[in-house]
Amino acid sequence: MRRVLTSECVGYGHPDKVADQISDALLDAYIEKDANAHVAVETLVKDNHIVVAGEVTGVNSEKVNVEQVIRNAAIEAGYNDDKLGFNGNTCHITNLISKQSAEIHNAVENDHENIGAGDQGIMFGYASNDTPDYMPMTIWLSRVLLNCAMKTRDLHPGRLHTDCKSQISVEYDGNKAIAIKDIVFSIHHEKDVTREELNNLWEETVRSFKQILKDNEMMYLWNDDIHFHINPAGLWTFGGPAADSGLTGRKIVVDQYGCHCPIGGGAFSGKNPTKVDRSAAYIARNIAKSIVANGYSDICQVELSYAIGVKEPTAINIECFDTNKIDITEIINKVQNSYNLTPNGIIKCLDLKKPIYHRTAKCGHFGINGYKWEEIKQF
Numbered sequence: 001m002r003r004v005l006t007s008e009c010v011g012y013g014h015p016d017k018v019a020d021q022i023s024d025a026l027l028d029a030y031i032e033k034d035a036n037a038h039v040a041v042e043t044l045v046k047d048n049h050i051v052v053a054g055e056v057t058g059v060n061s062e063k064v065n066v067e068q069v070i071r072n073a074a075i076e077a078g079y080n081d082d083k084l085g086f087n088g089n090t091c092h093i094t095n096l097i098s099k100q101s102a103e104i105h106n107a108v109e110n111d112h113e114n115i116g117a118g119d120q121g122i123m124f125g126y127a128s129n130d131t132p133d134y135m136p137m138t139i140w141l142s143r144v145l146l147n148c149a150m151k152t153r154d155l156h157p158g159r160l161h162t163d164c165k166s167q168i169s170v171e172y173d174g175n176k177a178i179a180i181k182d183i184v185f186s187i188h189h190e191k192d193v194t195r196e197e198l199n200n201l202w203e204e205t206v207r208s209f210k211q212i213l214k215d216n217e218m219m220y221l222w223n224d225d226i227h228f229h230i231n232p233a234g235l236w237t238f239g240g241p242a243a244d245s246g247l248t249g250r251k252i253v254v255d256q257y258g259c260h261c262p263i264g265g266g267a268f269s270g271k272n273p274t275k276v277d278r279s280a281a282y283i284a285r286n287i288a289k290s291i292v293a294n295g296y297s298d299i300c301q302v303e304l305s306y307a308i309g310v311k312e313p314t315a316i317n318i319e320c321f322d323t324n325k326i327d328i329t330e331i332i333n334k335v336q337n338s339y340n341l342t343p344n345g346i347i348k349c350l351d352l353k354k355p356i357y358h359r360t361a362k363c364g365h366f367g368i369n370g371y372k373w374e375e376i377k378q379f
Contacts, residue, residue, distance in 0.1 A: 004181055006169040007138035007258025009146045012362045013078040013162025013188070013239075015246025019043040020255075020361035022050065023248045023270030025073035026066065026097075028355035031272065034058035035353040038118070041097060041270035046245040048086050050074065053096035054270065067093050073358065078162030078240075085242025115343050117306035118275040122264035125284025125302040126257040127292040130177055132216055133367035133374075134289045137177040139258035141168045141221075143364060148208035149187060152201050160201065163188040163239040170221070175299060175323065180221045184229040188239030195235065202230050255365050256281070261301055269361045273352035274343055276306045280313070282373040283346045285366050287335055290377040291318070296331055298323035304341065311342040338379035 010017055022043040030037040037058030044051040050070055074088030081087060127134040135143075145166045153160040164187035171179045185205075189198060213219050249267025256263055266277030273279040288300040297320040305315045318332055340349065347353060350372040360371075368374065 002171060002173050004169050004171050005138050005259050006167060006182075007136065007142050007260070008165060008167040008184075008254060009139065009142040010166075010251060010254055011146055011150065011162050011164035011187075014165065014251070015045055015163070015241045015244050016248075016250040017246070017361065018074060018077045018079070018241060019045050019246040019248045020251065020267075020269035021077055021358060022052065022070050022073045023054075024357040024361040025069050026052065026064070027270055027272060028358050029064045029066075029069045030056055030058055030061050031353060031357075032355045033060035033063050037061055037272060038274060039270065039272040040275065042248045043270070044245065044247055045074075045086065045241040047242055048091045049094070050091050051094040051096065055099060056097055057099055066095055066097065077362070084161070084240055085238075086240050115274055115347075116309035116311050117280075117343050118271075118308065119266070119277065120306060120308050121266050121277050121280075122303065122305045123266070123276060123280040123284050124256070124261050124264055124304075125281065125286070125288040126261035126300070127285070127288040128175075128260070128299045129292050131367075134292055135367035136257050136260035137221075138168055138170050138260070139254075140367065141170065141180070142166045142258070143367070144212050145183070145185065145205070145209050148205045148212070149185065151208055152205045153187075155204075156201060159190055159193055159197070161188040161190075161239060175321065177221065179223050180226050182227045182229065184232065186231050186233065186236060188236050191237045193235070193237075198231060198235070257366070262303075268365060269357070273347050273350075276304075276343060276346075279343060279346045279350070279352055280304045280306060280341075282350055282352070282365070282371075283339065283341065286350070286373040286375070286377060287318075287339065289374065290379065291320075291331060291335075293376040294378065296320075296324060296326055296334075300324075302335075306343075311344070313341050316341070334379050338377065 023041045026041050027039045030039050039056050041054035071088045079086045079088050130137040131140040167184040169182040170177045171181050248269050252267050268278045271278045284302040284304050288302045291300040299321050301319040303317040304313045306313050
């Protein structure tokens with residue numbers, strides 16, 4: 001059966017991603033002061049304003065310079081000039097962070113070695129052998145294209161900005177990707193950039209993109225029938241939070257696996273690892289990736305569910321879409337014998353009590369080297 005699947009990625013200057021980065025920069029700052037801090041922080045960005053709200057509990061949490069952390073994160077996201085209408089150096093900050101509810105804290109943690117899930121929820125992990133990173137092809141391609149555009153931006157200072165979006169549609173024959181069908185790409189740029197200059201910068205991005213396809217023996221996806229939609233709404237000179245509000249957790253499909261996998265509904269950014277929205281999604285990715293990398297299946301989707309204050313997951317489900325090489329029951333038994341899926345077991349396995357989260361909000365949570373949940377487990 002032939003079908004066309006589509007996924008998108010957004011640049012780290014997209015307003016929603018700016019909000020995610022601020023929330024995770026604050027999380028890192030709190031964890032750096034107290035590895036056992038409980039954090040749930042949301043961020044809103046609009047015009048030259050940033051609002052942070054949420055709950056934090058930690059011995060040294062009051063020592064975090066919240067305002068400076070926020071400003072640094074906004075500047076790192078590409079906003080350091082008043083002409084953009086949003087500037088980390090000058091923006092107005094409203095801090096509505098308070099202490100975590102004692103009832104929630106007591107339900108989750110009586111001691112650091114005996115923690116229950118920070119909330120109820122459903123989490124998914126996914127992997128396929130389509131790409132070197134075991135990510136689905138559509139979202140892998142969208143991310144590669146976005147990274148190529150940021151490389152072009154860096155080579156031409158002052159022309160392109162960090163607010164951008166990529167979207168790629170791929171034709172599949174069954175489970176195999178066979179051709180890129182459509183590429184949609186939009187990027188915020190300087191007011192004096194003409195359509196001709198934008199086209200030239202796009203051609204430079206395409207050259208980098210095609211080189212990565214060649215390096216990974218994927219040029220079979222490239223063809224003369226690809227439809228390109230580059231800044232299809234026209235020139236884009238007004239972007240970022242000045243043009244559109246941003247909110248933590250509004251890009252949870254981008255943060256995960258695009259169109260290929262369900263999502264549980266919980267966002268990642270701004271949440272410490274006792275929140276299974278985040279930590280269980282990370283271990284689910286590790287399980288799925290390890291199943292595929294160990295040759296037990298070509299595609300794997302892992303579903304976990306939890307109840308607040310309860311240590312063990314309420315359900316484990318593994319789906320291989322008829323690509324498994326061994327019986328599903330055997331795969332599930334291997335997983336149950338190899339993983340401790342309690343919140344504390346996950347935290348220890350993935351070494352999650354470290355300030356590692358800001359980068360995930362900027363560069364991506366999955367398919368990125370350097371994270372424990374991306375390390376293949378032999379079982």
